[in-house]
Amino acid sequence: MAAPSLLSTLLILLLGLVVARLSAGGLARWAVPAIVLELAMGVMLGNTVLPFAAVAPLSGLTELGVLTLFFQVGLEVRGDLLLAQRAPLTRLVALSVLAPLLAFWPLQSWFGLSTSTTLLFLAVLCATGTGVTLRLLAQRQALQTPSGRLLVAVSVLDDLPAVGLLASAAALGGRAIGGSGLGLAGPLLGLALAGLSLALADRWGRSGRQPPRGPLGILLLLIASAWLGELLGLTSLLGALWGGVLLARLSPLAQSSPLAHDGRSVLTALAEVFLPLYFISVGMRIELSTLLRPASWWLALVLIALALLSKLVCGLGISASDRRNGIDRWLVVGGLLPRGLPGLVFATTALSAGLITALQFSSLVLMVMVTTVLGLLLLERRLRRLGLAQISTSSRG
Numbered sequence: 001m002a003a004p005s006l007l008s009t010l011l012i013l014l015l016g017l018v019v020a021r022l023s024a025g026g027l028a029r030w031a032v033p034a035i036v037l038e039l040a041m042g043v044m045l046g047n048t049v050l051p052f053a054a055v056a057p058l059s060g061l062t063e064l065g066v067l068t069l070f071f072q073v074g075l076e077v078r079g080d081l082l083l084a085q086r087a088p089l090t091r092l093v094a095l096s097v098l099a100p101l102l103a104f105w106p107l108q109s110w111f112g113l114s115t116s117t118t119l120l121f122l123a124v125l126c127a128t129g130t131g132v133t134l135r136l137l138a139q140r141q142a143l144q145t146p147s148g149r150l151l152v153a154v155s156v157l158d159d160l161p162a163v164g165l166l167a168s169a170a171a172l173g174g175r176a177i178g179g180s181g182l183g184l185a186g187p188l189l190g191l192a193l194a195g196l197s198l199a200l201a202d203r204w205g206r207s208g209r210q211p212p213r214g215p216l217g218i219l220l221l222l223i224a225s226a227w228l229g230e231l232l233g234l235t236s237l238l239g240a241l242w243g244g245v246l247l248a249r250l251s252p253l254a255q256s257s258p259l260a261h262d263g264r265s266v267l268t269a270l271a272e273v274f275l276p277l278y279f280i281s282v283g284m285r286i287e288l289s290t291l292l293r294p295a296s297w298w299l300a301l302v303l304i305a306l307a308l309l310s311k312l313v314c315g316l317g318i319s320a321s322d323r324r325n326g327i328d329r330w331l332v333v334g335g336l337l338p339r340g341l342p343g344l345v346f347a348t349t350a351l352s353a354g355l356i357t358a359l360q361f362s363s364l365v366l367m368v369m370v371t372t373v374l375g376l377l378l379l380e381r382r383l384r385r386l387g388l389a390q391i392s393t394s395s396r397g
Helices: 006-026 034-046 052-076 079-084 086-101 104-111 115-126 130-139 146-172 185-207 215-231 235-250 258-284 294-317 320-324 329-336 340-353 358-385
Strands: none
Touching (some): 006 258, 034 258, 052 215, 052 340, 104 115, 115 294, 146 340, 235 340, 258 340
16 A cells, blocks of 8 residues: 555544544543543554554654643743752652662563663653643642642652663663763763753843743744753753753743743644644554553553552652641642653653564553553542542643
């Protein structure tokens, strides 16, 4: 069969997206997030009328939604809030990172995995669906509560060691996730540049000069920071997130100016259009034959159990003093459960680099889907108990 044209590919993707969106409305009361339906639609399309090879040339375009979401997360990161909750933040991040490491030996011995593949699995287990956390709390007007601020901070910091594990897995597997070929020197250089850029941003702010707030300037900062993060081996995700942090230091988009409104409108439009297409493209990479093999489901069940346990342990990091200060233990735990967008990006990156097989990729995607749904269900129940409105199930990340 001849390969479909570019317009045919785009039309099929958009029709699939429309069907997924219509289905999401009917399943909203079951707390089934749109990401699950979009992944399922991708599996169906990829194994019938539109193989992944047809959309591979569009991968850069679909990833634009991912980068936009992480850029928006960076806009919400504030250093003063991190310092204000330093003690519980340190405990939670330590538990969230160290608990998955205990799964190294069981995964490697039970499934005969190489060290690089095992580290990749641990990277996905360490990750947290930052986008889910941010959007959900914002929609519920809970972003500025003590629990909301702590949850966002932990979610962002969780992804840093996860990226480190991903880089280590790639190095041990003889693969590259960045474009510089600098090895471990690349991330170290990236961290140095991050510190320098933060100092320059503060100096710029004190000078009184106007920062980029128009659509073109914001888009340029987004793409440039993501490109630099990928070049240095820190992944484009962290690059985009840091770009949002810098823009927030220069001029917060929360200001009610026409330029600020235009900037947020551009980011929202990019995320709403391209992020669902990314999820569909991830689903298209799942080979249906792998889902018919018991080994795929057995690995997925083990990963789901480890994913749940490693985040439930984080509840021990909320002390009695923290609870008296307004931090809700189960709200935080529920927000950490979804692996969401970072988990999918890590798994997709590993598959492209040859670190995992198609069967292992399918198991990882199943784990991400289950933890995302269970995390949203727990959050819905807890937020209702705290007296907030019904959760929106269209959250992503």
